[in-house]
Amino acid sequence: MRKVYYVFNPTTRTYDRVYPNLAQRFLTILRRILLFIIFGGLSFLMFYILIETPSMKDVQDENSKLLAQYHILSQRLDEAMEVLEDVQQRDDNLYRVILNTEPVSKVARSAGYGGTNRYDELMDMSNSDLVVLTTQKMDMLAKQLYVQINSFDELVRMSNEQEDYLRHLPAIQPISNRDLKRTASGYGYRIDPIYKVRKYHRGMDFSCDKRTPVYATADGVVESAKWQQGYGYTIVIDHGYGYKTLYAHLLDKKFMVRRGQKVIRGEQIALSGNSGKSTGPHLHYEVIVKGKPVNPINYYFMDLDADGYDEMLRIAENHGRIYD
Ligand SMILES: [Zn+2]
Structure with a gap:
C-alpha cells in the first residue's frame, strides 16, 4: 500500500497532499534501516562489553562434559562405598570377634545421615537428580569413613588392653611336657x-x-x-x-x-x-x-x-x- 504524505502550505493554510517520488521513498527507507543498524549495533556492543556471553553451543558442550564427569564421579563413589563395606565387614566379623567385642551397630554406622532438605538448593538445577544423588553418596561416604576411623581407634585401644590380658591368662603347661608323657x-x-x-x-x-x-x-x-x-x-x-x-x-x-x-x-x-x-x-x-x-x-x-x-x-x- 502506498504511503500518503501531507505538507503544510502557509500560503493557503492548508495541507497539501504530496506524492514522494521513488528516490525520496528509497532514501527514507534507507535512513530507517541505517538507524536500526546503528541502534542495534550499539546495543549489542554494550551488551557484549558488559556481559560476556559465550555461544550457546559452548555452554551445551561444557554442560555435557560436566554431566559425563558427574556420572564417572558417581560410579567411583559407588566403588569407594564397596571398598568401605568390605572394611566394615572385616571390622565386624574378624577384628571384633578376635577381641571378643560387639560389632558396630547399623544405627551407629548410619547415624547423622538422612534428611534431604539440605539438598534443596541443588534441586532447581538441570540434572538435579544426578547432582543430589552424587552429593548424597559423598556425604554418606564421608560419614561412614568417620565412623570407621573411630571404630579402628577403639580396636587399637582394645587390642592394647587385650595384650595385657593375654599375658595374664594361663596359657602353657606348668612343666615341660611337649610329648604329653607327663x-x-x-x-x-x-x-x-x-x-x-x-x-x-x-x-x-x-x-x-x-x-x-x-x-x-x-x-x-x-x-x-x-x-x-x-x-x-x-x-x-x-x-x-x-x-x-x-x-x-x-x-x-x-x-x-x-x-x-x-x-x-x-x-x-x-x-x-x-x-x-x-x-x-x-x-x-x-x-x-x-x-x-x-x-x-x-x-x-x-x-x-x-x-x-x-x-x-x-x-x-x-x-x-x-x-x-
Ligand atoms: Zn592332683
Missing part, C-alpha cells in the same frame, strides 16, 4: 588314690621326677608360697582378671619366688616334689577362675594345637592315674 590325670571326679572313693579332683596331675622345674603359666604376682594342708608345699599366683593358678606337692621349701613377687609366664618358680598328701612324685596344677577351679586343659592353648589338645584329653580322661 600328663597323668585330669580334672573332675576320680577315684581317690588313698581312700579309694570317688572324689572331685580340682586340677590336673603331671607325673614327673622330683626336682623337675615348675614354671609360672602366665604373668602375675605370687599370692602365697607356703605349706598348705593336703597340698604340701604350694605356690599360688594371682594373675589378675579373676585368674589364679596353684602349684602343689612342690619340693620341700625349694621355692624360687616369695610372696608379693612379680613373675612372668615361663619363669621357673619351684622344683616338683612329693610333699603333702601324695602317692608319688608329681605336680598338681589348678587354674582358678573367680574363686572356682576349672579344667586346666582349656588353658594350654599356647602349648597345644588341636591334635595335642585331643591327645592330652585322651590321656587325662582314660589312662590317667591320679596322684592327688
Whole structure:
C-alpha cells in the first residue's frame, strides 16, 4: 500500500497532499534501516562489553562434559562405598570377634545421615537428580569413613588392653611336657588314690621326677608360697582378671619366688616334689577362675594345637592315674 504524505502550505493554510517520488521513498527507507543498524549495533556492543556471553553451543558442550564427569564421579563413589563395606565387614566379623567385642551397630554406622532438605538448593538445577544423588553418596561416604576411623581407634585401644590380658591368662603347661608323657590325670571326679572313693579332683596331675622345674603359666604376682594342708608345699599366683593358678606337692621349701613377687609366664618358680598328701612324685596344677577351679586343659592353648589338645584329653580322661 502506498504511503500518503501531507505538507503544510502557509500560503493557503492548508495541507497539501504530496506524492514522494521513488528516490525520496528509497532514501527514507534507507535512513530507517541505517538507524536500526546503528541502534542495534550499539546495543549489542554494550551488551557484549558488559556481559560476556559465550555461544550457546559452548555452554551445551561444557554442560555435557560436566554431566559425563558427574556420572564417572558417581560410579567411583559407588566403588569407594564397596571398598568401605568390605572394611566394615572385616571390622565386624574378624577384628571384633578376635577381641571378643560387639560389632558396630547399623544405627551407629548410619547415624547423622538422612534428611534431604539440605539438598534443596541443588534441586532447581538441570540434572538435579544426578547432582543430589552424587552429593548424597559423598556425604554418606564421608560419614561412614568417620565412623570407621573411630571404630579402628577403639580396636587399637582394645587390642592394647587385650595384650595385657593375654599375658595374664594361663596359657602353657606348668612343666615341660611337649610329648604329653607327663600328663597323668585330669580334672573332675576320680577315684581317690588313698581312700579309694570317688572324689572331685580340682586340677590336673603331671607325673614327673622330683626336682623337675615348675614354671609360672602366665604373668602375675605370687599370692602365697607356703605349706598348705593336703597340698604340701604350694605356690599360688594371682594373675589378675579373676585368674589364679596353684602349684602343689612342690619340693620341700625349694621355692624360687616369695610372696608379693612379680613373675612372668615361663619363669621357673619351684622344683616338683612329693610333699603333702601324695602317692608319688608329681605336680598338681589348678587354674582358678573367680574363686572356682576349672579344667586346666582349656588353658594350654599356647602349648597345644588341636591334635595335642585331643591327645592330652585322651590321656587325662582314660589312662590317667591320679596322684592327688
Ligand atoms: Zn592332683
